Amino acid sequence: xxxxxxxxxxxxxxxxxxxxxxxxxxxxxxxxxxxxxxxxxxxxxxxxxxxxxxxxxxxxxxxxxxxxxxxxxxxxxxxxxxxxxxxxxxxxxxxxxxxxxxxxxxxxxxxxxxxxxxxxxxxxxxxxxxxxxxxxxxxxxxxxxxxxxxxxxxxxxxxxxxxxxxxxxxxxxxxxxxxxxxxxxxxxxxxxxxxxxxxxxxxxxxxxxxxxxxxxxxxxxxxxxxxxxxxxxxxxxxxxxxxxxxxxxxxxxxxxxxxxxxxxxxxxxxxxxxxxxxxxxxxxxxxxxxxxxxxxxxxxxxxxxxxxxxxxxxxxxxxxxxxxxxxxxxxxxxxxxxxxxxxxxxxxxxxxxxxxxxxxxxxxxxxxxxxxxxxxxxxxxxxxxxxxxxxxxxxxxxxxxxxxxxxxxxxxxxxxxxxxxxxxxxxxxxxxxxxxxxxxxxxxxxxxxxxxxxxxxxxxxxxxxxxxxxxxxxxxxxxxxxxxxxxxxxxxxxxxxxxxxxxxxxxxxxxxxxxxxxxxxxxxxxxxxxxxxxxxxxxxxxxxxxxxxxxxxxxxxxxxxxxxxxxxxxxx
Numbered sequence: 001x002x003x004x005x006x007x008x009x010x011x012x013x014x015x016x017x018x019x020x021x022x023x024x025x026x027x028x029x030x031x032x033x034x035x036x037x038x039x040x041x042x043x044x045x046x047x048x049x050x051x052x053x054x055x056x057x058x059x060x061x062x063x064x065x066x067x068x069x070x071x072x073x074x075x076x077x078x079x080x081x082x083x084x085x086x087x088x089x090x091x092x093x094x095x096x097x098x099x100x101x102x103x104x105x106x107x108x109x110x111x112x113x114x115x116x117x118x119x120x121x122x123x124x125x126x127x128x129x130x131x132x133x134x135x136x137x138x139x140x141x142x143x144x145x146x147x148x149x150x151x152x153x154x155x156x157x158x159x160x161x162x163x164x165x166x167x168x169x170x171x172x173x174x175x176x177x178x179x180x181x182x183x184x185x186x187x188x189x190x191x192x193x194x195x196x197x198x199x200x201x202x203x204x205x206x207x208x209x210x211x212x213x214x215x216x217x218x219x220x221x222x223x224x225x226x227x228x229x230x231x232x233x234x235x236x237x238x239x240x241x242x243x244x245x246x247x248x249x250x251x252x253x254x255x256x257x258x259x260x261x262x263x264x265x266x267x268x269x270x271x272x273x274x275x276x277x278x279x280x281x282x283x284x285x286x287x288x289x290x291x292x293x294x295x296x297x298x299x300x301x302x303x304x305x306x307x308x309x310x311x312x313x314x315x316x317x318x319x320x321x322x323x324x325x326x327x328x329x330x331x332x333x334x335x336x337x338x339x340x341x342x343x344x345x346x347x348x349x350x351x352x353x354x355x356x357x358x359x360x361x362x363x364x365x366x367x368x369x370x371x372x373x374x375x376x377x378x379x380x381x382x383x384x385x386x387x388x389x390x391x392x393x394x395x396x397x398x399x400x401x402x403x404x405x406x407x408x409x410x411x412x413x414x415x416x417x418x419x420x421x422x423x424x425x426x427x428x429x430x431x432x433x434x435x436x437x438x439x440x441x442x443x444x445x446x447x448x449x450x451x452x453x454x455x456x457x458x459x460x461x462x463x464x465x466x467x468x469x470x471x472x473x474x475x476x477x478x479x480x481x482x483x484x485x486x487x488x489x490x491x492x493x494x495x496x497x498x499x500x501x502x503x504x505x506x507x508x509x510x511x512x513x514x515x516x517x518x519x520x521x522x523x524x525x526x527x528x529x530x531x532x533x534x535x536x537x538x539x540x541x542x543x544x545x546x547x548x549x550x551x552x553x554x555x556x557x558x559x560x561x562x563x564x565x566x567x568x569x570x571x572x
Contacts (some may be wrong), residue, residue, distance in 0.1 A: 005157070008134035008166040009095070013039060013066065016142055017180040020057070020442055022050045023068035028416040029162040031068060039538075042442055042471055043183030045463035047074045049435035051081025052424070054092050056439030060396060060420050061181035062182045062219055063209075064091040064145045065439065071097050071159075074566055075117060080429055082152040083121040087426025088240065089217055091150035091182045093141045100160035118154045127156040131166040135174040142179035149181050149309040150217060183218055188332060189306060189324035197280065197304040198336035199318055201233065202344060204278035206265060209233050210256065212290065213240030214283015214307060220327035221245070224282065227330055228252070231337050232349035233280075234356060236266065236273070239291035239405060242421040243282070243414040250353040255409045258292040263366050263381075264557030265410045274298050276459070279317075281305040283326045286316040289425070292559050306330070370554075371411070374527045377551045380480055383394035384411030386530045387478065390538055391415065392448065396440050398422040400433030400453035402487040404480065406556035408452050431460025434477060438464060441473045449475045455505060456485045462513060468543035469518040477508055477545045478569025482552040490555050493566050514545035519565035524548040 008032035013021070020040045023031050024047065033040050044050040047069065054065035069078050075096050085092045099108040118125045124144035128137045137155055145152040199209045209240055215224055221244050228235050228251050236256040245252045253273075254265035261267060279301045286292060291297055303319035305312070306329040313321045355543045366442050370381035384407050391397070393415035399405040405423035414421065422440060424432040437451035458479055468475055489503040511521030520542050522533045530548070537544035561567050 003165065003352065004029065004033070004163050005128065005131035005134050005166045006030045006162040008131065009138055009157070010034040010037050010039065012135050012174070015174070015176075016178055017063065018066050021068055021248070021522065022054045022439070023055070024074070026070035026074065027068060027095060027157060027159065028163055029159075030095055030157070032437050041192040043467070045434065045467050046461055047077040048080055049461055049464050049467075051078050051085070052092075052432040053439035053442070055081055055085050055088070055090050055424075055432075056398060056422055056436030057443045058085075058090045058182070058439075059422055060440045061443035062091050064182060065140055066093045066095065068095045069097070070110070070291075071099060072112050073116065075112065075114055077280075079117065079121055080427070082118065082154075083430065084426040084432065085152045085428055086121050086123070086377060088213060088424070089150045090152075091145040092150060092152040093145050094122070096156050097155055097162070098156045098158045101129060101158050102160070104158075112157050114154070121152065122154045123151040124153040125156070126154075127158070129158065129161060131161060131164045134166055139177060139179060141172060143184065146179060146182045146184035159444055159457070177301035183325055185306065186325040186328040187308070187323070188328045188351055189322040191332070193320055193322050194329065194332045194336050197322060198211070198333055198340045200278050200302055200304060200320070201231065201280060202337060202342060204339045206276045206296050207233060207278035207280065208253075208273065208276045208280060209235045210238065210284055211235055211241040211244040211282050212238045214282025214326050214420070215241055216420065217245040218308070218326035218572045220283070220284060220330055223327050223334065227334055227337075230334060231342055232345040232352065232449045233350050238284050238307070239409050239423065240425050242409055243417075243419040246415060246419050248415070249414040250356060251349075253356055253359075255474060257290040258298055258559045259406055259409050259557065260292065260296065261557035261559045261562050263363070263370065263410075265363055266359065267557060268362040269356065270296070272359070273357050277299050279303050279320065281307070282318070282330065282448070283307055285312050285396050291316070306333075332351035345466045346537035353561065354363055367411075375551065376526050377482070377549045378524065378527050380407050380550050380556070381411055381549065382527050383478065383480065383530060383548055386534055387450070388412050390534055393419055394447045396420045396444060396447055396449045398421065398433055398437035398440055398449065398451045400424070400451070400457035401428040402454060402457060403556055404433060404452045404457065406558060407480075410557055419472060419565050430457045432514040434461045434464050434475075437475045437477070438471070438473050441475050450538070451475055452478045453460045453479060454486065455479060455481045455483065455508070458510070459505070465514055465519050465543065465545065470495070472541050474541050476534075476540070478534070478537070479547050481510065482550045482551045483507055484552045484556075486552065486555060490561060494561060494564055497566055508546040510545060514543075519543040519545055522546045553555055
């Protein structure tokens, strides 16, 4: 029976296939109604972690995630994860309790202007005041979150409205519409533009494809892989696009942007990329980090840009406009390339594969010393090499912001097109790795989930270890413990020749902390201890934290640190 607005909202969630809500008791009326209908409440401990859990869930589930929060302080702590979701195009529906209608604008307890609060970090913000409109507003929220370029939608519900009777609406009743898929729609780019893009790629001397996170968001990895193989096109990915193609394919170049420093996966391809004369951008915002400050992509090339958001096309690179869904657009482009003819591409394939193979060989040679190092404290590159050997095509890897995401991008390899490597690259908030991993594990209970984080980021979310245990979410947390905010120290030395006093941290017994929560805690001090610890972490049916004592002087291959003599003593 539809008794109250809370019941109506919960029933709408059931209609949209919602199985979990990330929440912490409030709005209680809604969460109780949801649980009565079989929707599981996944309860977080730190209020900002709830939004990050929803983000990780939505990215791997291809469905909007639902997060709930109280008005006031809990709502303010939704802002950072919703801002990340806004930047990374992740569909989240937030149900936020508001003060009772009769108390509005009277300085009620925890009253806040939530419209202003969420204005910059949500696509859509509305307030439900009429219980009969509950279905309408829930459907609008899901449409906003999953439609067009995905992002967060916020539905504010006053506490008293949740408890009001919800009669059958006067308008037609919504009974069957399901809006729980991402993308919600698949608009196709203009056919004449697709034809022009096909001719550009077919006739170019050295075309390349740059794949961003939108390829994952559109579930277009199979189409991109077909384009790579059929049209013999080399594919680079942005950090958000990592895994869009299998990285052992002879035409997979690796991750580009400011991750292309010495010992980086794609460092050897920088001169080759500079000579590209045609570039197809797919599902990328062409942001600062993904383009190394807009320096990596060739200035003289002709560009075509396929993106569901027309606002992103031409933002930084004048481009042929292919406004549409990535999967639909790539399918159309494949058809047009077959019509145009691919003889030139097939003739150039051998040369392209040789260039990529040479770069891979240089990468292996330049990294052999660090990936095989027996030094103690342990080199992070050795940690990544041991982890890489244990990854399966179904493993989901979640890395925290800062150095963690650079290590994983450069030293782990996607085994198949579509393998997920998640990181908070939209705003790069430190500490979001673990809750994102818990959200990913909630969405993919059958797949292993690994979280790579540093001790600086992990300190933000220690309490979520208890969440992992209580919610039975067995993630493997690899903690790169160097007692240092490494990125911060190295950036300060690079810019100012000295570091502030804030970069160092005291030692913590992280394994004991994990054990106190009911998780498995392991400590690794030598490279020889890595393999058995990682094997245990990846095979356990309980959450496992592996505290790895890592070299505080190590830093990953960022272009910004290249040839800086002040950082030279920090290298191996």
